[in-house]
Amino acid sequence: MRSLKALGAAAIAAGVVAVAIPLTSFGQASQASEPGTPAGWTKVWSDDFTGAAGSRINTNNWIYDIGHSYPGGAANWGTGEIAYHSDSTQNVYQDGNGNLAIKPIRDSAGNWTSGRIETTRTDFQPPSGGVLRVESRLQMPNVTGAAAQGIWPAFWMLGEPFRGNYWNWPGIGEIDIMENVNGANQVWGTLHCGTSPGGPCNETTGLGGTIQGCPGSTCQSSFHTYAMEWDRSTSPQQIRFYVDNTLYHTVRSDQVDATTWNNATNHGFFIILNVAVGGGWPGNPTSATASGVPMLVDYVAVYSKGGGTTEPTDPPTSGNRDAYSTIQAESYDAQSGTQTEATTDTGGGQDVGYLANGDWLRYDGVNFGSSAAHTFSARVASGAAAGVSGLVEVRLDNVNNAPIGSFSVANTGGWQSWRTVPGSISGVTGTHTVFLRFTSGQPADFVNVNWFTFSR
The missing domain is CATH 2.60.120.200 (Jelly Rolls)
Structure with a gap:
């Protein structure tokens, strides 16, 4: 202020x-x-x-x-x-x-x-x-x-x-x-x-x-x-x-x-x-x-x-990602405010961490097909302090569009203590750019993400 x-x-x-x-x-x-x-x-x-x-x-x-x-x-x-x-x-x-x-x-x-x-x-x-x-x-x-x-x-x-x-x-x-x-x-x-x-x-x-x-x-x-x-x-x-x-x-x-x-x-x-x-x-x-x-x-x-590119002005016309397969968080096409790191989760590899309010990840060409998806799940971990929590939001085609679904997450027991959390989304068909956007009432980091997927 x-x-x-x-x-x-x-x-x-x-x-x-x-x-x-x-x-x-x-x-x-x-x-x-x-x-x-x-x-x-x-x-x-x-x-x-x-x-x-x-x-x-x-x-x-x-x-x-x-x-x-x-x-x-x-x-x-x-x-x-x-x-x-x-x-x-x-x-x-x-x-x-x-x-x-x-x-x-x-x-x-x-x-x-x-x-x-x-x-x-x-x-x-x-x-x-x-x-x-x-x-x-x-x-x-x-x-x-x-x-x-x-x-x-x-x-x-x-x-x-x-x-x-x-x-x-x-x-x-x-x-x-x-x-x-x-x-x-x-x-x-x-x-x-x-x-x-x-x-x-x-x-x-x-x-x-x-x-x-x-x-x-x-x-x-x-x-x-x-x-x-x-x-x-x-x-x-x-x-x-x-x-x-x-x-x-x-x-x-x-x-x-x-x-x-x-x-x-x-x-x-x-x-x-x-x-x-x-x-x-x-x-x-x-x-x-x-x-x-x-x-x-x-x-x-x-x-x-x-630096990295910003969100596209139009959704992609063809998809190269299957919405119903596991999408690795670190495979983003653009991001803001994030970092990758080694993960101890099953399968190894990397997660995306240091996620705080306003950060986002962008994934181009996610194909949902002609039968609508209604849920998504993400593999998340959090070592956030007591009282620090936030939302993992799904937004389509522009990072500033209204979220189509979200779930809340707080401390899971540590920054490498992983759990799969589901959330509901409004029905989605066709091919879209998918944004994961992270929203919190506090400025502190509150979540890491390893992967996410959608289901019908």
């Missing part, structure tokens, strides 16, 4: 050296709309906000956060901010010029409303051995000085395990791509992780850096492109922060212990855009704070390159 870092965020050291990166076709400051996908990259997802003036956001892409907190979560979003977040088109709307507007407004009684939205997708992460880039071209609220007191725009990400839990921050990871407070001509980029307060990631400050001034013009007066690259192709892994392709801060996985890094990054993330009012970092607004000055967002785009 971005909230819990607030009190320490202002202590992020200033004066980080910025490095100019040769410009590519990534969104440059003069870009009028979403750029084309750069050579060598694959576009994973985007929204260009091209709706009519005053229209609502695309709720296939975004969720409105409503009120002063998540349901059952920390009050005032954990930051002490005071605005009520609404889904009103007074606060969150498309402006007809290709922008999303998030506008904080003070009413005649002095009460503030604003907006906060987050992506429906929670699976944004680099492919194994690859790179993920998340970027937005946006203009901060164009207000400075006393008129900006208490205004806190942000473009950021939270780890998937946070959704529905709301109390596991900062261990599940937070990546702040752009933060600004009080109209300062300055940008902060931060990774939050570990425990709070203190811990390996120096919470509530986090592992942060800042750049004084945006390239070419002030941060408030113009659109700029803010980006994060999460690089799994390097050792140690890196998370890099950019403004208009100027690199100003890098976090490396060797800055913390392996468990802290894995808990913070070994899963997908969702994206958040919001303008907070007040809170522990900027302080509260005053009577001089300007009402009705929006943050404008031209686009948000997610790209990946290298």
